[in-house]
Structure formats: structure tokens, C-alpha cells
Amino acid sequence: MTAGNGGGPTRNGGKATSCFACQTRERTEWCALSHDDLKLIDDSKGVREYLPGDVLYHQGAPCVGVFCVQSGLIGLRKVDHDGNSVLVRLAYPGDTVGYRSFLAGEEHHLSAEVLKPSMLCFIEQATARRMLETNPSLGLRFLKRMARDLDEAEDKFLESTNSDIRVRLAHLLFVLKDRFAIESGNGALTLELPLSRQDMAAMIGVRPETMSRTIRKFEDEGLAFFSGRTVRVPDMAALFAQIEVDS
Amino acid sequence: MTAGNGGGPTRNGGKATSCFACQTRERTEWCALSHDDLKLIDDSKGVREYLPGDVLYHQGAPCVGVFCVQSGLIGLRKVDHDGNSVLVRLAYPGDTVGYRSFLAGEEHHLSAEVLKPSMLCFIEQATARRMLETNPSLGLRFLKRMARDLDEAEDKFLESTNSDIRVRLAHLLFVLKDRFAIESGNGALTLELPLSRQDMAAMIGVRPETMSRTIRKFEDEGLAFFSGRTVRVPDMAALFAQIEVDS
DNA sequence: CGCCAGGTTGATTTCGCTCAAGCAATGTGG
């Protein structure tokens, strides 16, 4: 359950991708850095691959640095009062994971778990902080990012109180389709979600049983067909219409 | 409905409080500024009093600057899909209002409405941005602040799905007591909330009718007594125990 | 093979929403 498949992160010295060659750099907040600063990061960072199930850090643990997602997928979880671990958010390539606790200077409030095989860079707290203190535009990027996250979180709250589950599920699929569509054509498309039913249920704030039933309804109505973790949506527009119905 | 009671903000030149003399400065993010930078703000800012009902900005409006709350109380609202304006968050003295849209460089996603007579300083976008770009520690303060806000928002979501309304109301009162207790003694205390029932209902994500009923239950059980906008809590511990019961 | 976690399904209950009416306080115009 703790971090690791094999040895610790390797200092950048072998075949690990350099920040300069990183395909996802443009999508990260770190692209605000100058060549020299980026080099500092590049030299001191650790890179390695993680496998599904690996845990980057646990809720409550002190923050020792941040992870930059080069490829793969990370899930951020929070354990609620009855001990259930609920999936709160996903981190995609280009995202920096653990930046909240780092910026706030607090222990982690979430746990980070690898969901798909991922290549991650680890940047030590001290290094990151130095960058942040000398490079205002880096902080600005993170501010922008967090402002967006905060908005999303508030919308999610509103949605959870006003919309019924059909709408919430349709909405979830709609968001997920941008990242996990593996095939599409004239309105129809197929998704390959790296999420268990429980996780999907938690994301929209319902019990697994209810998720199951709602999925059933969608299938009965021909809106979406679930088989394991792949979802086939014959008509995206029809699914999207669900969101409008009950507004 | 639009901003204003009397003229626009007065350039700082009369009796308006200087930033240097501001009692709440230590609580703001701006206390990170150097003497010289603070002077820049102080010279260019506008200060004036606002009255309940005044609107600082509307959702969707472009962001022209930020407001620093010297005294009083501001409510941040978001209109949901059916056009209801729901209270999302409160801003207290020392808080900076409108910073999210400013930092993200987007239009306002919330509206800001004055709830109690308030003395506010207005800092123009250009000035604020200059400060932010030259003063990394200012950005860091805001990052820290936003990280906290984000955490709260996520907890709120979890609470809305796991906890019943009794718990949510108890929790709300528990939070509010720190700001609005006007009298207290041996476990009992009295609150003077500047909120309508509707606003309280919106804050915990329920309908006004349900709020009314829950309040009734609390009164029947002797947990809290509501009269207009004042709330008397005979035994804070008993109220707090509600939060634990259903966890 | 048996175990177990994850998922599905059914039966039942309950909590909160909807709809609807009544009431008090405030405001407005004649």
C-alpha cells in the first residue's frame, strides 16, 4: 500500500526524460520558468514510473515535495468520517500533484494514488520553494490553476444539491469523455475509464447501489452501455440532453 | 441593486484610514508588502463605506480590481441554474474580496454583496498586479489562502453527501459562533447572525422549508432557539454533540 | 477449492423536496 514498485526515484542521470524534452511541459505551471531555473529543477528532480495502486502520499502525511505528471493518471482521495476513501479529483499529464499542501505549508489533506501506469517527476520542497520565491510568474500560474479548481469545487457543491443523479452521472461522463474517449465517430463514442464503480459513485456523491441502478436506467434507455470499465455512448447529444432536462 | 450609497470611492486624501494605521492589516495578505509597496497601494486605493444591499460586483462582470475588507461583512453569491442567488461564502475583515477572478484573469464567477455596513478599500487591478509581479511573497500568501478555501469547499461537498441536515446546521452554527457570538457564558451563548433563513439554507444546501423545520426540531429539543436573526444556544457542547452522533 | 472484494438486484424506509396555504412584517399608493 505504500509507495513503490522497485527502487526509489532515480536522480536524473540515465534515460529519464529531461524537462526540456518533456512533451507535457507546456501544459504544466512550470513552463513559466526561465531556462536556468528549469535546469535547476531538471538536475535535482527524480523521475520514475509508478504503477496502479502505488500511493504517492497519504492524507495527513507531511508534504516533502510535489509530483509533476508526465504521463498516466493520478487519483486524489479523501477519507470521509466513516473511513471510506472517496475519489475527489483526478490529475492528468501536465498537472502537478500535491501542490496544495506544499503551498499551504500543511500536511496533505488528500491521498494521491496512481490509477494508470504513470511517469512522474518528483520535485523537492526546497527546490520548488526556491523557484516560487524567485519567480513570481510561477506562483501566478498556480494561482490561476487553483482559482479554476476552486470554482469547480463550488459548482460541484451546487450540483450536488440541485441536480438528481441522472444529471450528475451524465455530467460526469461528459467531462470524462474529453480525457478517456478511445474511439469516436458521428456522435457515438467509446470510453475507457480507469475508475471503479465505487470511485465514480464517490465522485458524484452517491452510494454504489444507486450508481448501479442509474447505470441500469441509462442502459435501458439506450443512453450509455457499461461493460466493465468501458462505456459506449451511442449518441453523445442525447446523453448531454439529460443535463438540460432537469437543469 | 447596483453599487453605491452616495458618491464613488474617495481617493485617499481625507479622513480615510491609511493602510499603515489599518487595524486589520496584519490579517490581510497584503501585510507581506514592503513599506514602499504598501505606500503605493495606500496612495492609489479608494476607501469608503458601503451599506447592506450594496453590490460590489455582479457575477459575469469583468474584474476591475479587488476589495480589502477593513470592517463589516461581505457575502459572496452564485446564481444557480434556476436563477436563485445562493450564498456561497462570507468575507470578514482582513479578507480580500474578488481576488479569485483577479488572479485568474477572468470575469467574476460570484457576486459580492454587502451584508453589514462595511469599510472597504478598493485596489485597482493594475496596481494589484504590479504588486503581485514584483512581490512573490504576496502571491504566496494568496496561494496559502486559496489552498485553505479549496479544502473547505471539498469538505463541504463531502458533508453535503454524507451528513443529514441536523449535522450540517449544527456545523454551520458552530462555525458561525466564532464570528458572531455577541454574548457568552459557561457553555451558553447568543449569536447575532447577519443572515436570512434563505441564506443559511443555501449555505448548507437545503430548501428554506427544510431549514425552517430543522430549526423547529432544534428548538423542540432545546438545542438552539431562533428569534429573528438572533440565536441562543444554551449548551454549545450539546449542539456540537449533534455533529458527532451521525458522524 | 474456498475466500473475498466489487458489483448487481430487490425490498423497504426515510429524509428532504414539492406544492400549497397561511401569517407577520414591511412597504406603497390612493
Added chain:
DNA sequence: CCACATTGCTTGAGCGAAATCAACCTGGCG
């Protein structure tokens, strides 16, 4: 100054969506 509308709050009746409880199925794994 009173009739009237308006707004915010409360209360009731009924309904419905989702939670709960419980059983069962499935596939993976030791």
C-alpha cells in the same frame, strides 16, 4: 391613515428519489 401588494418565514400534506438493509452473483487470487 388605511387597503393592498410584497416579501420572508412557517407549517402541513404527500410524494419521490436515494439511502439502507440484505441477499446473491461474479471474477480474481491465495
